[in-house]
Amino acid sequence: MSATRMRFLSPRNLRLVHRAPRDFLGACSGRQPGGPSCSTSLTSPHSVSSHMCRALSSLTSSRRGLPKEKMSENGISRPKVLTLDTMNPTVKMVEYAVRGPIVQRAVELERELSEGIEKPFAEVIKANIGDAHAMGQQPITFFRQVLALCSYPELLNDNTFPEDAKNRARRILQSCGGSSLGAYSPSQGIDSVRQDVANYIERRDGGVPCDPENIYLTTGASDGIVTMLKLLVCGQGIDRTGVMISIPQYPLYSAALAELGAVQINYYLDEENCWSMDINELQRAVNEARQHCHPRALCIINPGNPTGQVQSRQCIEDVIRFAAKERLFLMADEVYQDNVYAEGCQFHSFKKVLFEMGPEYSETVELASFHSTSKCYMGECGFRGGYMEVINMDDDVKFQLTKLVSVRLCAPVPGQALMDLVVNPPQPGEPSYNSFIKERTATLSALAEKAKLTEQILNTVPGIRCNPVQGAMYSFPRITIPQKAIQEALEKGQQPDMFYCMKMLEETGICLVPGSGFGQREGTYHFRMTILPPIDKLKILLNKVKEFHQKFTQQYS
Amino acid sequence: TAEVEANAVVWGSGQTHLMTGVKKPYTELIDVTWGDPQGAGLKPLTFARQVLAACLYPKLLNNERLPADVRQRAEGLLHECHGGSVGSYTDLPGIPQVARQISEFISRRDGGVPSDPDHILISPGGGGGGVRSGVLTPQPSYSLSVMSVVGLGGVPVPYQLWEEQGWEVQVEELNRALEAAEGECDPVALYVINPGNPSGHVQRRKSIQDVIKFASEKRLFLLADEVYQDCIYKENIEFLSYKRVLAEMGPPFCDTVELASFHSASKGLLGECGFRGGYVELVNMDPAVMKHVFTIFSKDNAPTPGQIALSVMASPPQPGDPSYPLYRTVNNVRKVHEVLNSLPGVSSHPVEGGAFAFPRIDLPPKAIQKAKDLGMEPDIFYCLRLLEDAGLFFTPGCEYGQKDGTYHVRYAKKRFHVEYKDLNTKIKQYYFSLAGFAS
Numbered sequence: 004m005s006a007t008r009m010r011f012l013s014p015r016n017l018r019l020v021h022r023a024p025r026d027f028l029g030a031c032s033g034r035q036p037g038g039p040s041c042s043t044s045l046t047s048p049h050s051v052s053s054h055m056c057r058a059l060s061s062l063t064s065s066r067r068g069l070p071k072e073k074m075s076e077n078g079i080s081r082p083k084v085l086t087l088d089t090m091n092p093t094v095k096m097v098e099y100a101v102r103g104p105i106v107q108r109a110v111e112l113e114r115e116l117s118e119g120i121e122k123p124f125a126e127v128i129k130a131n132i133g134d135a136h137a138m139g140q141q142p143i144t145f146f147r148q149v150l151a152l153c154s155y156p157e158l159l160n161d162n163t164f165p166e167d168a169k170n171r172a173r174r175i176l177q178s179c180g181g182s183s184l185g186a187y188s189p190s191q192g193i194d195s196v197r198q199d200v201a202n203y204i205e206r207r208d209g210g211v212p213c214d215p216e217n218i219y220l221t222t223g224a225s226d227g228i229v230t231m232l233k234l235l236v237c238g239q240g241i242d243r244t245g246v247m248i249s250i251p252q253y254p255l256y257s258a259a260l261a262e263l264g265a266v267q268i269n270y271y272l273d274e275e276n277c278w279s280m281d282i283n284e285l286q287r288a289v290n291e292a293r294q295h296c297h298p299r300a301l302c303i304i305n306p307g308n309p310t311g312q313v314q315s316r317q318c319i320e321d322v323i324r325f326a327a328k329e330r331l332f333l334m335a336d337e338v339y340q341d342n343v344y345a346e347g348c349q350f351h352s353f354k355k356v357l358f359e360m361g362p363e364y365s366e367t368v369e370l371a372s373f374h375s376t377s378k379c380y381m382g383e384c385g386f387r388g389g390y391m392e393v394i395n396m397d398d399d400v401k402f403q404l405t406k407l408v409s410v411r412l413c414a415p416v417p418g419q420a421l422m423d424l425v426v427n428p429p430q431p432g433e434p435s436y437n438s439f440i441k442e443r444t445a446t447l448s449a450l451a452e453k454a455k456l457t458e459q460i461l462n463t464v465p466g467i468r469c470n471p472v473q474g475a476m477y478s479f480p481r482i483t484i485p486q487k488a489i490q491e492a493l494e495k496g497q498q499p500d501m502f503y504c505m506k507m508l509e510e511t512g513i514c515l516v517p518g519s520g521f522g523q524r525e526g527t528y529h530f531r532m533t534i535l536p537p538i539d540k541l542k543i544l545l546n547k548v549k550e551f552h553q554k555f556t557q558q559y560s
Numbered sequence: 561t562a563e564v565e566a567n568a569v570v571w572g573s574g575q576t577h578l579m580t581g582v583k584k585p586y587t588e589l590i591d592v593t594w595g596d597p598q599g600a601g602l603k604p605l606t607f608a609r610q611v612l613a614a615c616l617y618p619k620l621l622n623n624e625r626l627p628a629d630v631r632q633r634a635e636g637l638l639h640e641c642h643g644g645s646v647g648s649y650t651d652l653p654g655i656p657q658v659a660r661q662i663s664e665f666i667s668r669r670d671g672g673v674p675s676d677p678d679h680i681l682i683s684p685g686g687g688g689g690g691v692r693s694g695v696l697t698p699q700p701s702y703s704l705s706v707m708s709v710v711g712l713g714g715v716p717v718p719y720q721l722w723e724e725q726g727w728e729v730q731v732e733e734l735n736r737a738l739e740a741a742e743g744e745c746d747p748v749a750l751y752v753i754n755p756g757n758p759s760g761h762v763q764r765r766k767s768i769q770d771v772i773k774f775a776s777e778k779r780l781f782l783l784a785d786e787v788y789q790d791c792i793y794k795e796n797i798e799f800l801s802y803k804r805v806l807a808e809m810g811p812p813f814c815d816t817v818e819l820a821s822f823h824s825a826s827k828g829l830l831g832e833c834g835f836r837g838g839y840v841e842l843v844n845m846d847p848a849v850m851k852h853v854f855t856i857f858s859k860d861n862a863p864t865p866g867q868i869a870l871s872v873m874a875s876p877p878q879p880g881d882p883s884y885p886l887y888r889t890v891n892n893v894r895k896v897h898e899v900l901n902s903l904p905g906v907s908s909h910p911v912e913g914g915a916f917a918f919p920r921i922d923l924p925p926k927a928i929q930k931a932k933d934l935g936m937e938p939d940i941f942y943c944l945r946l947l948e949d950a951g952l953f954f955t956p957g958c959e960y961g962q963k964d965g966t967y968h969v970r971y972a973k974k975r976f977h978v979e980y981k982d983l984n985t986k987i988k989q990y991y992f993s994l995a996g997f998a999s
Contacts, residue, residue, distance in 0.1 A: 083818060084779045089748070090849050135647075137649070142647050158613060180599030181602070185830075185869075186599035187596045262856070381647075384648055385648050386646075413834070417865040
């Protein structure tokens with residue numbers, strides 16, 4: 004380990020205490036006595052419409068029949084402590100399109116349908132969120148069996164459960180406090196699970212060693228990503244941390260950066276070349292960013308979300324060289340690592356490539372890789388299972404990281420148990436092996452089929468151009484929106500693709516996310532649609548989209 | 561705070577250092593540091609785990625060895641999960657049935673004060689709401705709450721809880737703290753924890769009213785951490801929630817004081833710390849702000865097993881249900897005998913609630929000196945010796961904050977797989993051996 008190797012993520016460069024945290028309480032700007040007055044009446048009924056702007060429940064309308072006065076006794080309405088003006092301004096900038104306004108409208112429509120209100124569609128199809136089970140994907144039987152056994156160990160006496168599931172369950176429970184999933188685990192995660200994760204990574208990466216001490220079990224990958232971003236953000240003014248993110252990107256990144264008050268540095272993926280990364284574009288972005296901030300990190304999602312591109316090995320090497328040269332901390336979001344469909348595409352982990360590039364890089368480039376139980380063939384989003392591996396992190400910073408994760412106590416233990424199964428699935432010869440392989444193959448090949456189908460059908464529509472869906476779970480086709488529609492959208496104060504998607508929702512019941520939620524080149528429009536619905540439903544969906552697009556184009560020509 | 565953090569870290573590394581298989585004069589480490597009931601040997605609620613297992617592996621819905629109410633509950637929950645699977649994301653604020661059950665639970669608990677399910681957000685663990693600016697925080701207090709405030713860029717403004725006054729919140733002290741903060745930061749919130757950690761004090765109605773009035777007058781957002789509300793041990797004491805007291809105070813307070821109350825499935829009867837299930841109820845929050853709160857929460861799905869635990873917590877088996885008889889027997893919780901109090905040099909207020917006791921230890925001057933020579937806090941030294949020599953794992957009071965010159969230890973009151981006799985004997989033996997060391 005060379006003495007000249009300098010860590011750019013050293014304790015000197017970071018502060019855990021920084022200015023713009025996630026919160027819903029007031030900013031330091033001083034309270035305004037003349038702030039917005041309480042707008043709710045004491046007798047407001049409970050509203051059943053959308054989450055937003057609900058009437059507040061009245062604390063005086065208890066069954067004891069306390070008097071229901073409209074205002075306080077002296078008739079003056081009292082301004083709140085916590086208002087839009089006094090709350091943390093960065094929180095107001097946070098948007099998360101995947102569950103944003105269009106989804107809220109979709110939920111409303113679902114409610115209206117269930118109340119019998121007539122619509123031009125029989126059901127709302129939520130093709131907005133990467134939630135496989137919600138769309139009918141089946142969980143892996145073995146995983147659920149083991150988790151059930153761990154939850155209710157009495158079932159270890161039940162002979163309908165296979166022996167290998169029971170053995171796994173016993174092993175997991177043994178490593179839990181009090182032999183229970185309900186006890187806290189160490190903050191970094193259950194030791195034996197971290198060991199299993201390390202073994203998995205070593206096998207996956209052809210023997211590149213993995214130290215379990217570098218593994219942190221997290222609440223989904225999002226938790227790990229946000230934690231790392233918290234560590235990275237510091238400085239003021241021109242020294243403020245800048246974080247490079249791909250455009251289009253998964254909006255967790257932009258939301259987290261907004262909340263943390265970091266500078267978002269956009270680098271565009273190349274739509275003409277199947278959304279690949281272009282080093283020249285990375286260079287342009289970082290050069291320009293240096294004029295107003297201090298770039299410290301580069302985030303990559305591979306396979307990509309929303310774009311689905313699977314980076315080539317060469318590309319990954321180029322990115323690593325770039326990061327080394329520009330002194331950037333690499334964040335590799337690899338949650339879709341098993342979701343690779345296209346011929347000639349293969350998943351290459353950043354870590355493996357890094358180590359194969361030799362000590363000049365493998366001993367210096369700082370990297371955090373993220374994985375999760377939510378995607379791939381498991382689709383277990385609800386468990387919030389995940390891990391991150393940190394490579395070449397400064398020891399003092401690692402100490403701070405360990406301290407930081409201890410504040411949230413621990414990641415959910417059922418999720419940790421599930422992650423253990425993902426990295427340590429049934430082996431050949433074990434009773435559950437055959438059915439496990441069968442289920443996994445079926446799920447992944449169905450996804451591959453749907454990826455192909457999506458690309459095919461959408462490309463038959465004039466005005467829609469869909470890049471091959473090489474991996475992940477989404478298509479991100481480009482749509483041509485007629486000028487008249489753009490005009491109407493702007494008049495309504497809406498992004499044109501939001502306008503388009505809202506119309507599609509109202510007319511077909513299909514819920515997609517407009518490209519503006521992910522970022523796109525100026526003047527281009529897209530939407531993101533998952534490939535998750537069962538294939539028959541997907542065909543119907545794609546054809547409805549086709550119909551709608553043609554009608555919409557016609558209507559606004 | 562930096563010192564507290566440093567001590568916590570020393571302590572933390574002390575913990576790991578000792579797990580290395582070195583030969584010791586004891587065979588088992590008795591860990592009373594965590595408020596982790598199941599880690600300490602508490603068996604989880606059968607009903608809760610049966611429901612969870614059936615939700616995880618729905619084939620069990622046809623298994624007649626599971627009681628009917630279990631299967632019904634699981635079926636109901638699965639019905640409200642997308643795709644009928646607990647593996648899906650849940651919408652805000654969580655599985656609808658669970659949010660409803662929680663609001664009904666709150667209302668029952670609070671003698672009928674209504675609770676709107678739309679103002680309940682289910683979160684991973686009862687930690688919740690970050691803060692910026694100044695937050696009044698109690699001292700002594702659970703270090704992680706202070707660390708959360710610090711880690712989020714906030715400034716903790718400590719207000720003392722005086723041992724001589726039974727660890728009760730004193731309004732004059734709140735005033736003093738607020739005044740001391742002038743110029744340092746802009747206090748925007750008041751954090752209270754009831755029942756207390758580590759003190760175990762349970763606030764009475766008048767005290768809660770005084771705090772509410774103070775918050776109202778000084779325009780502070782109230783954060784009420786009530787995760788130990790089901791841990792009340794003293795007879796004739798009732799847990800009163802901040803929400804209930806606020807509602808029963810009538811206008812103007814009930815419609816104006818802004819409050820966030822936190823609860824969790826980690827403590828009490830459920831003790832499901834590992835599931836990370838908690839919720840926050842928002843009262844009198846500006847609707848426009850609430851919209852942003854929902855956006856923040858929308859990025860952070862609460863884990864489904866945690867939501868299932870909350871469902872059972874909010875809506876446990878009822879008389880007449882097949883699982884009720886078994887559920888009923890769990891309420892028989894063994895209490896720790898306050899043997900520490902019978903030792904010379906140890907004193908403690910009667911523990912009313914919460915999960916811990918926080919007795920004061922009068923350390924012999926020689927022990928204090930020895931600690932200082934080693935460059936560590938005397939109570940850390942004491943706890944390290946207790947650990948090394950007797951295999952007893954307590955936490956030192958300096959981690960929570962204590963009056964200068966006083967020393968405390970915190971220990972969890974419930975031990976389930978260790979005979980109290982053994983624990984008490986060991987403590988006695990050790991104490992006297994320490995006295996021997998000191999003389």
